[in-house]
Amino acid sequence: MSPDAATDNAAASGWSLPQTEPESVADPLLAGLLLLARHWGRPATPQALCAGLPLEDGRLTPMLCLRAAERAGLAARWSQRDLDELESGYLPALLLLTERRAAVLTGWDENGQQAQLQWPEEAGGMRPMARAELEEIYSGRALLCAPLPERTAVPEADDDAPQRHWFWGALRRFWPLYAETAAASMMINLLALASPLFIMNVYDRVVPNQAMETLWVLAIGAALAFGFDFLLRTLRGYFLDLAGKRADLLMASKLAEQTLGLPLANLPPSTGGLARTLQDFEPLRDFFASATLATLIDLPFAILFVGVIWLLGGDIALIPALMIPLVILIGFLLQRPLARAARAAHSEAARKHAVLVEAIGGLETIKTLGAEGRMQRQWERSVSHAAQVGAKTRNIGSLAVHLALVAQQLSTIALVVMGVGRIAEGAMSMGALIACTILSGRALAPLAQIAGILTRFEQSSVSLEQLNRIMSLPNERPAERRYISRPALSGAIALENVRFAYPGQKFDALSDITLSIAPGERVGFLGRMGSGKSTLFRLLLGLYEPQAGAVRLDGADLRQIDPADARRQMGYAPQEPLLFVGSLRENIAWGAPQADDARVLHVAELAGVSQFAQRHPMGLEAPVGERGAGLSGGQRQAVSLARALIHDPPMLLLDEPTSSMDSASEAHVKRSIAALPPGRTLLLATHRASLLTLVDRLVILDEGRIIADGPKEQVLRQLQSGALPLSSANGAQPAVGGAA
Structure with missing residues (x-):
């Protein structure tokens, strides 16, 4: 269905x-x-x-x-x-x-x-x-x-199953609609014979004999044929649109699901480039849901028109019969340079889009640095390169169009010349020559569009290739992986000899991390910038997988637990929270749309959102702006903390949750966290000494290694006495790539 x-x-x-x-x-x-x-x-x-x-x-x-x-x-x-x-x-x-x-x-x-x-x-x-x-x-x-x-974990097995392909499988699912389109095209091309046959009979029978009654019969028949032609063309367009719409919904859903399910380690380095690649789905879809596909379906019927020309004019059918493969040959000869130009155009378009996204996202920084000129130069350079490659693609396409038109015109001239000779021999009538001329144009008309078709085909091929790369990337929820059901975790956390480096980085962000946290324990994490605190939290959330060692929740390897199960039971407040366009309430309940007003109001009060929301006439319905631009840094952190609490999770991971807050707001958050019911595991990364009263145990990280772990008072004494081997500011080689 x-x-x-x-x-x-x-x-x-x-x-x-x-x-x-x-x-x-x-x-x-x-x-x-x-x-x-x-x-x-x-x-x-x-x-x-x-x-x-x-x-x-x-x-x-x-x-x-x-x-x-x-x-x-x-x-x-x-x-x-x-x-x-x-x-x-x-x-x-x-x-x-x-x-x-x-x-x-x-x-x-x-x-x-x-x-x-x-x-x-x-x-x-x-x-x-x-x-x-x-x-x-x-x-x-x-x-x-x-x-x-x-399902087995053998990628080749899935690659060889065309019915599972995200694109071809979706098109194959709607093959009945495409079959109906082909049937409509066949009838349209058969009805296209009505016009030349009507003209031939008028010239050969009606005009010489002044048979007006016959003329009206022929005219009514031709009008009926044209009416059916109109209906069939409308139906063909409807079938194409319907198949395209349904396939679009299916393919776009799979593409979005794959993109949202990519592990962070597999994301392309350029956000703008990824966005441009995803936009390539539009020309790919349009190629199979537009008049282009109808033109491709019409191409085989050129043989039908050549056959009718042979019946009417005999040998003159050789002219279009020779021109058709000649035009096709021209198209194929131009395909290779057109393919190279299309690939280059795609690469330049991706670079241009990446520059644009980076410029818009960093507009405030660009202005404060006075770097508008530098960004303008990058933009103009990328536009210039894209324009040059685009011009080359258009020139090749135009050449193919012009050659096809010349071939069509030469075919008409040759057909008329040869037809006049046959008329002189008495082997052909004037009406038949006119009909053959019309049929020749009808046979060659789709070929005149072959350049545009080839251009769109190459663009679609490049788009499909790029999208296939995204769809072939490993997903964080592989279909062949069976997860164990852990709907209720107690909050026990363990890391065993964990080593991790960010993609493309030479240095480990975490090295030989072994840590055990009991349910309900409150642990603080201290360390210099780049020591690995945020990276540790990301591993616990399953956003990245360690290159060595294991992360365990309640004794189970994190890779055996469905990511959705694990993350729902972890409340995470990152260092730099990202808000989405919408209201305060929508952002608080972003991951819990079923949360009622009472729950939203409760966590808003705990996180301190109510303190500034009540000063706005719209309260929690106040808009936050794009990426939370309408709020201060501390207010965004308050919303992020409310998000972390919305599910009442057994584990809280707070990464510098109050670094941008004023002292009064921080004190409110501190009281709220301290008043949470016991039994909740708390992991707190902070540089604020005032927040350390919330924890009973301290873990010190330096250069991605644990150099101290123990009761809070004991570790603080070691820090104050200088007994811990912290790396020097100049001699340290911090882990980069997001480790904070």
């Missing part, structure tokens, strides 16, 4: 998501899917199934349910079935019920009159229901599931 059709059916059965919903049913589809996953031996957590999905109001839709099922290792599809058709071979199945409810049908009694149902709103409890009663509330749609086969 197509996504559009499924969505329409969902809406018709009462499953279009409303703005509000009773709190007793948080997400029946998700809860039911979790029950199915458990039945098939694929236990999962809500966070693992929903991570990165575009939830509506924080809930699964019927179509998103299919994507979530795949994450659970289940092949799922929605099926329109009566209860009589849901036999044991299809069970268990998730039934869509009225009033936005759902239930898992696990079986029937011996008489088939009593349904055994698991109810998500009752924590998966079993409650039977009579068949007649179930029929009254059953919407007629059921989710049928089966476990997917285990």
Whole structure:
């Protein structure tokens, strides 16, 4: 079933998501899917199934349910079935019920009159229901599931499976629409014979005999043919647009999911270059969802027109028959230089876009440094290079167009000259010559566009190649990796002989780190700039993987836990928080859209957001601006801290959480953290001595190594006495690449 059709059916059965919903049913589809996953031996957590999905109001839709099922290792599809058709071979199945409810049908009694149902709103409890009663509330749609086969970790196996390709697989999924497009094109080209045949008969039969009745019959027939031609062209455009829209939704979703799921270590070094590469999806999609594809479909029908010319004029058909391969040969000869020019144009466009993104993002710094001239020079240089390469591409394309037009004109002249000779011999009529001339132009017309097609083809090929590189990068949630379900972590953290270096860096950011933190322990991390404090937090969050050693949560290797599960149970406040366009409330609940107002207000008060929000007439609905530009650094840190607390996580990772705050705001945050219920593991990296009262243990990092670890008072005495071997400011070689 197509996504559009499924969505329409969902809406018709009462499953279009409303703005509000009773709190007793948080997400029946998700809860039911979790029950199915458990039945098939694929236990999962809500966070693992929903991570990165575009939830509506924080809930699964019927179509998103299919994507979530795949994450659970289940092949799922929605099926329109009566209860009589849901036999044991299809069970268990998730039934869509009225009033936005759902239930898992696990079986029937011996008489088939009593349904055994698991109810998500009752924590998966079993409650039977009579068949007649179930029929009254059953919407007629059921989710049928089966476990997917285990995938191996052999990349070549996946690469050789074309049905799994993110682009070709999506196009193949909508092949019926493309088949209908081809059928419409065939009829359009057959109807294109109406015009030349009409003119031929008028000149050869109507005019000599003054047969006006025949003229009207022919005119009406030609008009009907043109009317059908119009309808078929409209249908062809509709089919292309429909296939393009559906494929666009599918491919764009896969592309965004892959990009958002890339580990930070695999991200390209240039954000602007990555953005430009992702924009290449537009010309790639347009190539397969536009008139270009229709033109390609029309090319084979040139043989049909040449055949009709042979029937009407005999040997004169050799002229277009020779011109067609000649024009195609010209196009192929120009393809290689055109491909080189297209690749160069893509590279220069990516560089230009990277300069633009860097300039806009760093505009404040550029102005304060007085570096507008230098940035302007970089921009003009990149624009100049891109323009030169673009001009070369256009020149090659124009050459192909001009050669094709010349070939078409020469073909017309040669055909007329040869046709006049055949008329003189009495082997051909005037009407037939006119018809052959029209058919020759019709046969060569698509070839005149071959230059534009080749240009777009090369651009699309380069775009596909670049996008394939992104899609082939390892994802932080590989499909072949099976995670263990850890929905509730206690907060025990361990690092065993961990070594890590940022991509492209020669020096280790962390080296031989061994550390054990008990649940509920409060640990402070001290060290110079670049000592590895922030890097340590990033490893704990799974943003990077160590090159050696292991990071463990509750004894389990972090790589065995779904990243969504682990991160949801870690509240993280980074050194430099990034806010998104929207309100204070939206930014606080960015990772928890289902959080109610009471929870948002509570964490806003704890983090000190309420102190400045209440001074704004819009309160928590006050806009923060792009990247939080409307707030001060301390206010952004307060919002970041509120984010970290929104899930009430068992572990808090606070990286310089008050470095930009004033003393009063810092004191408020300090009191809030101190008042948090016991049992929560706290990791605090700071240079503020006042915050050390929040911790009982100190870890000192220097050059990516632990040089001290122990009770707070003992480590502080060692620091004050100079007993710790800290590297000198000049002699140290700090780890770079983000280690702070």
